[in-house]
Amino acid sequence: MMRQDPSWDGMAEYAHTYAYDGEILSGLQDGRPLPADRWSIDAPIAVAVGGNGEAFIREGAHALAAILPDVTVLTLPDQDHSAFWTVPEPVAEQVRAFLRG
Numbered sequence: 001m002m003r004q005d006p007s008w009d010g011m012a013e014y015a016h017t018y019a020y021d022g023e024i025l026s027g028l029q030d031g032r033p034l035p036a037d038r039w040s041i042d043a044p045i046a047v048a049v050g051g052n053g054e055a056f057i058r059e060g061a062h063a064l065a066a067i068l069p070d071v072t073v074l075t076l077p078d079q080d081h082s083a084f085w086t087v088p089e090p091v092a093e094q095v096r097a098f099l100r101g
Contacts, residue, residue, distance in 0.1 A: 007085035029060075036067045045071045046098045048091070050079035057081050072098060 002008060028034060045068050049061035065071040074094045076083050083091050 005082075007082060010085055034063050034067055039068070041068065043070070044098075045069075046074050046095065047071055048074040048076070048094065050081055050083050051075050051077040053080045074098060 002011075045065075047061045047065045047068075049058050051058075061073060065073050076087075076090055076094060079087060079090070
């Protein structure tokens with residue numbers, strides 16, 4: 001069914017990078033609290049999430065934001081986790097606004 005989605009070709013183009021996602025996220029998607037000491041960063045951080053995304057995605061975004069310093073949670077109303085592919089301009093506008101401060 002996913003191959004029928006208009007975003008399939010774009011996702012397939014990056015398929016070779018998805019193994020890295022699994023490596024980076026290993027042990028972080030099993031329902032346990034996120035480790036507070038896994039990363040350190042000294043820069044403003046944006047955590048983006050779709051307002052209509054599944055509850056576990058929204059909860060995960062807020063859990064991540066809670067353990068990182070200087071975080072802004074960007075919520076794109078009326079979108080789910082596929083907004084990056086399906087409505088890239090509103091996503092880009094949120095990112096631009098974040099970067100501009």
